[in-house]
Amino acid sequence: MDRALIKSIAEVTKREPNFWSQPLEYDRRGASHRLFQYPAMMLPVVQRKLIELIKTAAPATHSLLDPFMGSGTALVAGMLNGLDCYGQDINPLSILLAKVKVEALDHPAYKIAAAALQVRVKLDNCLTAAVEFPKLSKWFEPVVVQELSKLVRAIRQEDNQTTRRLFWVTLAETIRLTSNDRTSTFKLHARPLDEIATRETSPLTTFQQLLKQNIKDIALYATQLTEQGTLQQHTYSGKVCIRVVDSSLEIERPVAASATQPGFDLLVSSPPYGDNRTTVPYGQHAFLPLQWIDFDDIDPAVSRASLRTTHEIDNQSLGGKQSTVTTQDEIRFSTLSPTFKANLLALRQSKPLETKKVVGFVRDLNAVLERCAKALKTNGYMVWTIGNRKVGGVEVQNNLILQELLRHHQVILLQTIERSIKNKRMARRNKTSATMMKEEILIFRKH
Numbered sequence: 020m021d022r023a024l025i026k027s028i029a030e031v032t033k034r035e036p037n038f039w040s041q042p043l044e045y046d047r048r049g050a051s052h053r054l055f056q057y058p059a060m061m062l063p064v065v066q067r068k069l070i071e072l073i074k075t076a077a078p079a080t081h082s083l084l085d086p087f088m089g090s091g092t093a094l095v096a097g098m099l100n101g102l103d104c105y106g107q108d109i110n111p112l113s114i115l116l117a118k119v120k121v122e123a124l125d126h127p128a129y130k131i132a133a134a135a136l137q138v139r140v141k142l143d144n145c146l147t148a149a150v151e152f153p154k155l156s157k158w159f160e161p162v163v164v165q166e167l168s169k170l171v172r173a174i175r176q177e178d179n180q181t182t183r184r185l186f187w188v189t190l191a192e193t194i195r196l197t198s199n200d201r202t203s204t205f206k207l208h209a210r211p212l213d214e215i216a217t218r219e220t221s222p223l224t225t226f227q228q229l230l231k232q233n234i235k236d237i238a239l240y241a242t243q244l245t246e247q248g249t250l251q252q253h254t255y256s257g258k259v260c261i262r263v264v265d266s267s268l269e270i271e272r273p274v275a276a277s278a279t280q281p282g283f284d285l286l287v288s289s290p291p292y293g294d295n296r297t298t299v300p301y302g303q304h305a306f307l308p309l310q311w312i313d314f315d316d317i318d319p320a321v322s323r324a325s326l327r328t329t330h331e332i333d334n335q336s337l338g339g340k341q342s343t344v345t346t347q348d349e350i351r352f353s354t355l356s357p358t359f360k361a362n363l364l365a366l367r368q369s370k371p372l373e374t375k376k377v378v379g380f381v382r383d384l385n386a387v388l389e390r391c392a393k394a395l396k397t398n399g400y401m402v403w404t405i406g407n408r409k410v411g412g413v414e415v416q417n418n419l420i421l422q423e424l425l426r427h428h429q430v431i432l433l434q435t436i437e438r439s440i441k442n443k444r445m446a447r448r449n450k451t452s453a454t455m456m457k458e459e460i461l462i463f464r465k466h
């Protein structure tokens with residue numbers, strides 16, 4: 020099984036050496052990848068190919084787990100391979116986005132609903148804001164507030180919840196493009212005042228264009244699923260389950276697990292790299308869009324308390340709870356991972372105040388890995404896309420730390436694929452950390 024998989028990966032690399040970094044057949048319209056610019060999205064075509072190769076080598080692969088689901092790339096790639104897909108995340112925007120990608124497949128109905136929405140927007144003469152939150156006027160110009168409010172009121176009047184979710188996601192991307200927040204970074208960072216004063220944006224026009232594009236992209240994805248024989252009456256034939264949950268505390272179990280060996284057949288995921296407060300703040304990036312979206316439409320388990328501050332969601336993320344880091348954690352993980360020990364030692368010399376950050380991240384990552392390893396069937400594969408990062412000039416080798424931690428759970432590295440990240444949307448360097456411009460896809464098997 021392993022040999023067949025390694026061979027098939029080598030064949031892809033031989034055929035197209037740059038496939039894992041920049042595949043030629045990559046089409047941004049596919050797999051609903053354009054719905055919202057979520058930070059650090061994986062490439063659907065790469066993940067789809069890996070799953071396909073694993074399924075060929077191990078035909079008994081039926082279920083997939085992504086404990087750090089983000090925009091839902093792994094789930095979508097899993098569906099294109101006909102798998103039952105389970106995703107978890109703590110970010111309400113990730114939940115909404117993934118639900119739309121995997122559930123909203125009835126594109127003919129959306130065209131009708133979109134036309135009705137436009138009529139409601141046109142008839143709306145109300146000038147009051149549909150939402151209130153601190154610093155609304157810092158992040159949105161008065162005319163933008165008015166137009167977004169019309170859209171919010173029109174979306175609320177749509178009867179079908181799946182359609183409403185598609186509209187909310189379209190609104191989220193509209194907000195990303197029309198607020199005063201810069202689009203060049205994931206952090207909340209207002210544009211210069213002179214730029215705001217001269218900038219011309221119209222949420223109504225942007226929303227209309229995006230919605231048209233989204234409906235087309237969903238139709239394309241539905242066609243791809245139909246070609247696989249897994250879509251009937253706009254419904255996916257397999258199981259799809261999306262949950263708002265901290266994966267360090269809980270991992271979902273697949274519903275149809277075999278009685279003899281319960282668990283997942285495959286894990287495909289990409290964790291945060293430990294820079295959730297600095298370079299890639301998933302929560303901060305979601306903060307403005309979430310202010311405008313009705314949480315009842317996302318999931319019963321999401322709470323508006325996650326918007327109490329701009330850091331709330333990122334504090335829930337791996338390594339976000341630094342106040343609970345103890346010396347015991349340092350000792351425990353130094354024993355479990357020699358690389359962690361060496362990185363920590365170097366960091367203590369260069370930037371001692373940054374050590375807690377790294378210890379907290381590794382502690383939380385290990386909690387997820389432990390649960391995932393338990394939830395995976397023996398012989399099941401894990402595919403992790405992970406990058407290293409620099410803290411205080413020291414490279415934290417996430418790739419090696421992950422391997423060393425997983426080895427304690429009999430999950431052993433099989434193959435490494437390197438990929439360069441050309442267009443990462445983030446500051447290359449900031450005061451305390453820098454993210455590397457390459458990452459690795461690590462393939463493991465549980466023994």
Ligand SMILES: C[S@@+](CC[C@H](N)C(=O)[O-])C[C@H]1O[C@@H](n2cnc3c(N)ncnc32)[C@H](O)[C@@H]1O
Pocket residue numbers: 057058059060061062086087088089090091092093107108109110113264265266267288289290291292301335336337
């Ligand atoms: C690298 S991103 C995943 C991106 C995803 N692979 C994609 O293609 O869109 C990591 C995700 O992990 C989530 N996350 C961070 N800590 C988490 C935790 N403790 N439990 C569940 N999800 C978490 C973040 O909200 C973020 O969406």
